[in-house]
Amino acid sequence: MVEGSPLRADAQRNRARILDAAEAVFAEFGARASTEEVARRAGVAIGTVFRHFPTKNDLLAAIMKRLLAQLVEEAGKHDLFAFFTHVVAQAAAKKTAVDLLAESGVDIRLSEAVSHLEEAVSSLLKQAQAAEAVADSVQLPEVMALLASVCQGALHGGWGEHLQARTLAVIFAGLKQVGQGGCRG
Amino acid sequence: MVEGSPLRADAQRNRARILDAAEAVFAEFGARASTEEVARRAGVAIGTVFRHFPTKNDLLAAIMKRLLAQLVEEAGKHDLFAFFTHVVAQAAAKKTAVDLLAESGVDIRLSEAVSHLEEAVSSLLKQAQAAEAVADSVQLPEVMALLASVCQGALHGGWGEHLQARTLAVIFAGLKQVGQGGCRG
Amino acid sequence: MVEGSPLRADAQRNRARILDAAEAVFAEFGARASTEEVARRAGVAIGTVFRHFPTKNDLLAAIMKRLLAQLVEEAGKHDLFAFFTHVVAQAAAKKTAVDLLAESGVDIRLSEAVSHLEEAVSSLLKQAQAAEAVADSVQLPEVMALLASVCQGALHGGWGEHLQARTLAVIFAGLKQVGQGGCRG
Amino acid sequence: MVEGSPLRADAQRNRARILDAAEAVFAEFGARASTEEVARRAGVAIGTVFRHFPTKNDLLAAIMKRLLAQLVEEAGKHDLFAFFTHVVAQAAAKKTAVDLLAESGVDIRLSEAVSHLEEAVSSLLKQAQAAEAVADSVQLPEVMALLASVCQGALHGGWGEHLQARTLAVIFAGLKQVGQGGCRG
DNA sequence: AATGAATGAGAATTCATTCAT
DNA sequence: GATGAATGAATTCTCATTCAT
Incomplete structure (x- = not known):
């Protein structure tokens, strides 16, 4: 399994925060919750979410x-x-x-x-x-x-x-x- | 429970067709399926669906x-x-x-x-x-x-x-x- | 000004009720209020409103x-x-x-x-x-x-x-x- | 009153263009004019209008x-x-x-x-x-x-x-x- | 890499108007 | 003439995704 180059420390941290936020948000509002809300909860910008998970499905799959x-x-x-x-x-x-x-x-x-x-x-x-x-x-x-x-x-x-x-x-x-x-x- | 006046024959028929279509459509695509698709499948215009079921939730509840x-x-x-x-x-x-x-x-x-x-x-x-x-x-x-x-x-x-x-x-x-x-x- | 044939008694009555209802409804909700609401308030069907006033503007003008x-x-x-x-x-x-x-x-x-x-x-x-x-x-x-x-x-x-x-x-x-x-x- | 972070230059510019367009459009057609028309006149996409003014009322209020x-x-x-x-x-x-x-x-x-x-x-x-x-x-x-x-x-x-x-x-x-x-x- | 503004297709809902009964 | 169901275009608003900074 290729994981690509190891993530920079801050990227690593963001990835984890996004996953945590996504788990909480989707649990609370269902899969209909917006990715924007996930970003807000994670304290990152929307673009950062999409850099880590190119589509919403990728995010759900990761969770x-x-x-x-x-x-x-x-x-x-x-x-x-x-x-x-x-x-x-x-x-x-x-x-x-x-x-x-x-x-x-x-x-x-x-x-x-x-x-x-x-x-x-x-x-x-x-x-x-x-x-x-x-x-x-x-x-x-x-x-x-x-x-x-x-x-x-x-x-x-x-x-x-x-x-x-x-x-x-x-x-x-x-x-x-x-x-x-x-x-x- | 007030049922209102009995529906006209054609309205009754449409109501049933809409419910059938909705059951099929939501089964196939999930609750995210559009009401428009339900109308299309039922062979009626979108307005007809909303006349029978004022909101999408009303439609789901009826199903x-x-x-x-x-x-x-x-x-x-x-x-x-x-x-x-x-x-x-x-x-x-x-x-x-x-x-x-x-x-x-x-x-x-x-x-x-x-x-x-x-x-x-x-x-x-x-x-x-x-x-x-x-x-x-x-x-x-x-x-x-x-x-x-x-x-x-x-x-x-x-x-x-x-x-x-x-x-x-x-x-x-x-x-x-x-x-x-x-x-x- | 041609007024056409004199209205039947019930039609006359309906016309007045529609005007009263329309005045009240538009006063309450503004011109955005729906003609359907006017019909409801007047106690007639929507078709009756449109028979008397072919367009919504005609109704507003009459008021x-x-x-x-x-x-x-x-x-x-x-x-x-x-x-x-x-x-x-x-x-x-x-x-x-x-x-x-x-x-x-x-x-x-x-x-x-x-x-x-x-x-x-x-x-x-x-x-x-x-x-x-x-x-x-x-x-x-x-x-x-x-x-x-x-x-x-x-x-x-x-x-x-x-x-x-x-x-x-x-x-x-x-x-x-x-x-x-x-x-x- | 929290003003949030200062807008990016392009966002600032768009906000102003939208307000100008909205003032002109609503003046010309009344408050019934569509938000879509405002967007068109401002030369932005509809989503941009709603990003700046989450509802139509917010836009009217801003004007x-x-x-x-x-x-x-x-x-x-x-x-x-x-x-x-x-x-x-x-x-x-x-x-x-x-x-x-x-x-x-x-x-x-x-x-x-x-x-x-x-x-x-x-x-x-x-x-x-x-x-x-x-x-x-x-x-x-x-x-x-x-x-x-x-x-x-x-x-x-x-x-x-x-x-x-x-x-x-x-x-x-x-x-x-x-x-x-x-x-x- | 991160940011966050812009995009635009898509969804729900409303409503004037038409038309079969 | 009255009824009220059907129509379908128009409108508001959402959201995944892209892109310039």
């Missing part, structure tokens, strides 16, 4: 990439259930850009970052299955799907902690016992 | 309302699991407006339509619990939350049928066995 | 015509000073359409109605001069100009009664003594 | 403010009568925006600029009274009212120079002798 990288890091610190819980809580709290990216027309190549996350979750899944906390029949795709679904649900639904816990409890029970047709029934 | 009413109708024909499956499949297939409404700033009063849906699902839930297909400890809020989450997941994630089935299987197992801590463990 | 006719009638009941006072008070109170007509692009042929008013005022002026209440050098044009000016001033300025009285006092004094260079100075 | 400031400046060069004459002549000649602002719904905070003008006129009034050219009983409010009235009259009425002079003569005589009830009568 997403960073977010996924953070998730990978989190995955290393938890078991599958704790990870799920943590991520869902984060989604609601930080109003992550996750869903925004799915919106109209945002075309993003994130496969690399996504596959890192999938690897991390896959590893958690294997551990959980080794510990018999998750049924052996469960595969990675549905785990990812459930994770994404519940994050978006939490994000859009504005769930409280209690509802979050109850919803996750259903999913955790399902992950453990799916395919067993109930205890004996 | 949502109709969608929820359709869901209530579906609920009457299925048990809880079939309903879940059906709705999720629909979400992916029809790319319903569900999620679009959660987007940026769309302010909608839909409580009535939503509570109808909740009643319908509540009734399905009770049946399923009576049939011992769902654990007694499960409550309506988490069922609604799971439904919404999985719909959005399916919608954004572009799941295939197979993944849909596997994901739902986890949730169904969870609904049945949550709170039992496994068969005997 | 103006009626207003001027009313002024002519008033002129018959007062002396020049009372007339001035009365008209200015009316202008502020009824927020007449006077000024609205001067607005952008409204093209109106009102010469006939205007000349009636001028005749009426001319007559008042002659009486006042005969009574030595107005200097002989004063001519009709400046009286009309002052009348129009002060009406618009009152209308736009939102004068209270007191300011109205003081302003008119200056003008009345001027009408009496212009050309005398003061008492002796 | 008004500049106009009032010019009047204050004029006031310093004349006595009360010359000022009156000058302003009325200007009103007719330049078709100032004065009246346009009173139109439909234009909401403007101009108190500061207005009070500057009032101070200037107040000063002229005192001088004139000291010179016994205006009766002591005359107060500022009616002077302002007469000024505004006559400007609007001149503007809407399309007076010629001669009528202007005769109308002002009445007002000047009134200002001198009001309250004296005629020479002796």
